[in-house]
Structure formats: C-alpha cells, structure tokens
Amino acid sequence: MWLTLVFTVVSALLGQNTLGLALAALMQRASKTVRTLVGGIVITAWVLPEVVAGFLLYAFFRREGTLNAILDWLHLPSQNWLFTLPILAVSFANVWRGTAFSMLVYWAALNEIPKEITEAAEVDGAGGWRRMWHITLPMIRRSIGTNLMLITLQTLSVFGLIWVMTRGGPGGKSQTLPLFMYEEAFQKSMIGYGTAVALLLLVVGSLFSVVYLRLLRTEV
Amino acid sequence: MPRTPSSRRTTHRLAADAGLLVVAAAFSLPLLWVILSALDTNANLQVKLPDGLTLDNFDAVLTPDVTFTPLLNSLLLCGGGTLLTVACAALAAYPLSRFRSRLNRPFLLTVLFATSLPITAIMVPVYALFVQVNLIDTMQGTIFFFAASQLPFAIWLMKNFMDGVPKELEEAAWTDGASSLQSLVRIVLPLMGPGVAVVTVFSFVMMWGNFFVPFMLLLTPDQMPAAVSINEFFGNRGTVVYGQLAAFSIIYSTPVILLYVLVARRLGGGFALGGAVKG
Numbered sequence: 001m002w003l004t005l006v007f008t009v010v011s012a013l014l015g016q017n018t019l020g021l022a023l024a025a026l027m028q029r030a031s032k033t034v035r036t037l038v039g040g041i042v043i044t045a046w047v048l049p050e051v052v053a054g055f056l057l058y059a060f061f062r063r064e065g066t067l068n069a070i071l072d073w074l075h076l077p078s079q080n081w082l083f084t085l086p087i088l089a090v091s092f093a094n095v096w097r098g099t100a101f102s103m104l105v106y107w108a109a110l111n112e113i114p115k116e117i118t119e120a121a122e123v124d125g126a127g128g129w130r131r132m133w134h135i136t137l138p139m140i141r142r143s144i145g146t147n148l149m150l151i152t153l154q155t156l157s158v159f160g161l162i163w164v165m166t167r168g169g170p171g172g173k174s175q176t177l178p179l180f181m182y183e184e185a186f187q188k189s190m191i192g193y194g195t196a197v198a199l200l201l202l203v204v205g206s207l208f209s210v211v212y213l214r215l216l217r218t219e220v
Numbered sequence: 221m222p223r224t225p226s227s228r229r230t231t232h233r234l235a236a237d238a239g240l241l242v243v244a245a246a247f248s249l250p251l252l253w254v255i256l257s258a259l260d261t262n263a264n265l266q267v268k269l270p271d272g273l274t275l276d277n278f279d280a281v282l283t284p285d286v287t288f289t290p291l292l293n294s295l296l297l298c299g300g301g302t303l304l305t306v307a308c309a310a311l312a313a314y315p316l317s318r319f320r321s322r323l324n325r326p327f328l329l330t331v332l333f334a335t336s337l338p339i340t341a342i343m344v345p346v347y348a349l350f351v352q353v354n355l356i357d358t359m360q361g362t363i364f365f366f367a368a369s370q371l372p373f374a375i376w377l378m379k380n381f382m383d384g385v386p387k388e389l390e391e392a393a394w395t396d397g398a399s400s401l402q403s404l405v406r407i408v409l410p411l412m413g414p415g416v417a418v419v420t421v422f423s424f425v426m427m428w429g430n431f432f433v434p435f436m437l438l439l440t441p442d443q444m445p446a447a448v449s450i451n452e453f454f455g456n457r458g459t460v461v462y463g464q465l466a467a468f469s470i471i472y473s474t475p476v477i478l479l480y481v482l483v484a485r486r487l488g489g490g491f492a493l494g495g496a497v498k499g
Contacts, residue, residue: 023243023311038244045247047340047480049429052469056250059257059462096247100352150336157338160431160447178340178432185344186436195346201341209336213329 004156004176007091012155015095015149020102024110025132027103041104046100054088056165057093063164084164087176093161096152110136123212149212153205193215227252259464269468277467278338287446287471294445294472296359297434298427302367306366309374314404315377317382318390328379334372342438350437357439365433370423376423382408421483426478446472 023042027035045053060066113136121131137144159178166174175183177197185194234487258277282285296456316324346365347356355361385408393403409416450468 001453019243019448023240026236029232030240031233031237034237034240036281038240039243041248041251043480044251044477047425047476048473049431049476051429051431051450052254052357052473053449055465055469056254059253060250066253127402153338157340159340163431173336181341181344185347191344191348195348198341198344201338205336205338205341208335209333212336213333218346 003087003174005177006087006182007094007158007174008152008155010088011094011098012151013148015091016098016102016155017144019095019099020104020143020147023099023103024106025046025136027107028110030044042100044125045096046095046098050160053093053097057096057161058126058165059090061089061093062135086170090165090174093165094155094158097161098151101154105143105147106140109140113139147160148210150210153208153212156168156205156208198212232401254466257463258470260463267323277463278471281464281468281471287468289442290444290446290449291472294360294428294447297366297445298424299364300359300363301427302365302420302424303318303372304367305370305374306420308371309378309419310404310409310416312371312375312377313382314400316379318387328376330373331372335376339369340432343432347436356437357443359438359443362434362437365437366427366430369433370426374419377419378415381412381418382416385411419485421479423469425479426474 003115023038027038048056062068070114072160098113117135117139118131118195123134158176159182162174162179163182167179172180178201181194181197181201184190224225259275260277313323316328350356350361350365355364389401389408389411393407394400428446433447435448438448441449450465452474
C-alpha cells in the first residue's frame with residue numbers, strides 16, 4: 001500500500017512530470033536537430049510495448065547490467081539494484097517509459113504561450129527562472145493539472161512493467177496494489193480478497209478521476 | 221560586460237542542447253542494449269560492442285513456435301479489437317457530435333470518467349465474469365474486452381475530431397436523400413480520415429503492448445499473443461539467451477514503432493496526439 005504511494009509519487013509526480021516539463025522547456029530553446037533526436041529517443045521508449053520496456057530496464061538494473069558497469073567505471077560502489085532498492089528501480093523504469101507523454105503535453109502547452117508575453121517579461125528584466133515561475137507555470141497550469149491526473153492514473157495501474165522486472169519481490173518490496181491484487185486473487189486463489197483490493201484501487205482511481213473531471217469541466 | 225542578445229541566445233541554445241543530449245544519452249542506453257545484443261554472438265546484460273556481428277539470434281527466434289504464432293495471435297487480437305473499437309466509436313461519436321440532446325453532457329462526462337479508470341483494477345471481477353459466461357480462454361472474449369476497454373477513449377477522441385467536420389456538407393447529403401448512416405460512412409468518415417487514423421493506430425498500439433489483459437484472460441499457450449509469450453521465453457526456460465530475447469523484443473516492437481512513425485509523418489509531427497489528448 002505504501003509502496004504504491006511511493007511508486008506513484010516518485011515515478012509520476014516527481015519523475016515523469018518534472019522531467020517532462022524540463023525536457024519540453026529545453027526543447028523550446030534547443031536547435032532543431034537535437035530536438036528531433038531527443039524527441040525520437042524519448043518517444044521510442046514510450047511506444048515500446050510494456051513488457052519489452054520491462055526487459056530492457058531489467059537488463060539495465062541487473063547486477064551484471066549496464067548501470068553497475070557505468071558505476072564501476074566511475075569507481076562508485078555498485079550494488080544489485082533490483083534486490084536492494086527494487087521500488088526505486090521500478091520507479092525509474094516507469095519514468096523512462098512514461099516521460100514522453102508529459103513531454104508531449106507540455107510541449108503543446110508551451111507552444112500556445114504567446115511570444116509577446118515572455119518577451120515583455122524579458123524586457124522588464126526577469127531572469128530565466130523567474131520567467132518560468134511567474135509567467136510560464138501559471139499560464140500552463142491547466143495542462144499541468146490534466147497531465148498530473150492522467151499520469152497518476154496511468155501509474156496506479158502499472159502491472160506488466162513491475163511484473164517483468166521483479167515480480168513484486170524480493171519479499172514484496174516492490175509490490176504495488178495491482179501486483180498484490182494479482183497475487184491474492186490468483187496465486188493464493190482468494191478471489192474475494194483480490195476483488196476487495198481491486199475495489200480499493202478503483203476507488204482511488206475514481207477519486208482522481210473526479211478531480212480530473214472538475215478540472216476539465218468547462219471544456220466539455 | 222554586457223553581451224549582445226544574439227550571443228546570449230546562442231549560449232542558451234548550446235546549454236539547452238547539451239542538457240537534452242545528456243538526457244537523451246541516459247534514455248538511449250537501454251535501447252542501445254537491445255540493438256547491440258540482438259546482433260551479438262555472445263550477448264550479456266551490458267551495453268558493449270558485439271563480439272561479432274551476426275544475425276543468428278534472429279534466425280533462432282524466427283520459427284513458427286517462438287515468433288510467428290504469437291505474432292499472429294497478437295495480430296488477430298489487436299486487429300479484431302481495433303476494428304470493433306473504431307466501428308463502435310464512430311457510431312457512438314456521430315450522434316454525440318451532431319445532435320443536441322440533454323443526455324450529451326452526462327454521457328460525455330461518463331465516458332471521460334471511464335477513460336481514466338485503471339483497467340488493472342477491474343481485471344479480477346472481469347476474470348470471474350468470464351469464467352461464468354464461458355468466455356475465458358477464448359480469442360473472441362479477449363477481443364471483446366480489449367475493444368470495451370479502449371472504447372471510452374476512442375469515443376472521446378473520435379467525437380473531438382468529428383466536431384471539426386462542417387455540418388453543411390452533411391445537410392446537403394440529407395437533402396439529396398441520404399440516410400444518416402449513409403452520410404456518416406460516405407461523407408463524415410472520409411473527411412475526418414486523419415482523425416480515424418489516429419484513433420485506429422492509438423487503439424492498436426495500446427492493445428499491442430497490453431500484457432495484463434491477455435495474461436489473465438487467455439490460458440492456452442497456443443493462443444498467447446507476443447506480449448505474454450515473451451515472458452515465457454524469459455522465465456521458464458532455465459538459462460536465458462539474451463541475444464535471442466533482444467532479437468525477439470525488436471521483432472515484436474517493430475510494428476508499433478512503424479505505425480507510430482507513419483501517423484506522426486502524416487500528421488506533421490507526433491505532437492498532434494499530445495494536443496488531442498489534452499482535451
């Protein structure tokens with residue numbers, strides 16, 4: 001239960017959302033070649049089927065995997081990520097896979113901000129960070145709300161990615177609600193208990209959904 | 221000393237470029253692994269230059285058992301599901317877009333609400349239901365569920381695209397004696413071709429990558445789509461041949477990447493989808 005919360009907050013709110021916004025903001029300034037390249041790579045990670053993404057990141061985080069090889073090369077201590085910090089590993093995996101969506105949403109939102117406004121602020125002597133904080137963020141707040149809601153819901157129901165990477169283990173240390181539900185209902189054959197967990201998941205999902213509807217209300 | 225605006229802009233751009241490239245490098249490491257390993261004679265779990273370039277891995281997995289049957293199953297499931305979704309979504313979106321009714325708003329809100337519910341959560345009840353009505357372990361049952369789960373979002377997208385088609389053309393068709401079904405099929409759908417393409421591709425890609433639904437609703441190994449069979453590949457065969465696994469991953473992922481590129485090209489950049497999703 002708490003793991004679900006950690007997973008959602010770390011991977012959706014902090015990871016995908018912030019990284020997506022940062023990427024979109026940087027892309028506005030970057031040159032066209034770099035933009036196409038980066039966009040292509042990030043979106044590829046998004047379009048890949050869930051299971052394939054799971055395998056790629058499984059390979060990345062394994063003891064013999066790429067991450068430890070890089071850490072070795074930098075003379076930093078390496079460890080078995082999937083064993084010591086599985087929840088962090090799967091959160092990063094979800095960030096890797098999901099950032100593209102936030103990036104696309106924010107890219108569209110940032111492009112809708114009229115140039116005159118940012119230029120006016122620039123003339124008034126506002127620096128990059130202040131422009132971001134006082135002008136850009138308030139202007140795209142609707143998109144931020146929508147995006148947060150959608151990625152939260154998306155993240156709540158992630159199953160395949162975690163299943164492939166850790167099966168919820170070791171010892172339930174990366175077991176989020178969907179995996180817990182699966183284990184109770186099918187491996188322990190307690191359909192009723194599993195359904196109860198499902199209901200809990202559904203309730204959390206609908207709460208988010210309702211907030212999301214409120215945000216969109218005027219647009220329907 | 222004050223710098224000129226243009227030089228400052230260049231510095232900014234270089235900084236942005238550098239930042240993006242770092243992120244891109246981090247994102248591309250796992251992707252590099254899969255490509256290099258698939259071509260490697262002796263693949264392991266690290267990104268490294270291949271010991272020797274080879275296509276043996278592809279040769280090894282391109283057999284009916286390992287690749288063709290699961291891919292065919294995937295195609296059947298996702299193709300069937302997508303057809304059903306698009307047909308139903310078009311029929312549902314048409315009245316929503318064309319006729320004013322008091323039920324429109326509540327209906328759309330419900331659709332939107334359903335869009336954002338986690339599918340994972342309803343799988344256990346659906347499993348129980350499917351056991352009772354004998355649809356468990358059948359292709360058509362899974363196709364139905366795929367279509368149903370994708371439908372709310374498809375209706376939502378379809379309705380937004382349909383709103384963009386001017387009403388006058390249809391009124392002309394009505395005057396000429398076309399029924400509303402005829403005007404939908406002959407006039408509206410052709411005019412919103414790109415929209416239909418987006419809905420189709422989006423549904424297909426979603427289903428193609430879906431692991432959980434077939435994992436739960438199908439039991440016989442012969443019917444498993446690629447999303448599930450890749451898992452067997454990995455878990456139940458003792459030592460894992462990473463090269464072959466990587467090769468299979470590539471074969472399995474190619475169709476959706478191609479589809480995505482196709483749509484992105486046609487619609488002037490992949491960013492169109494982001495705009496549509498925003499509501």
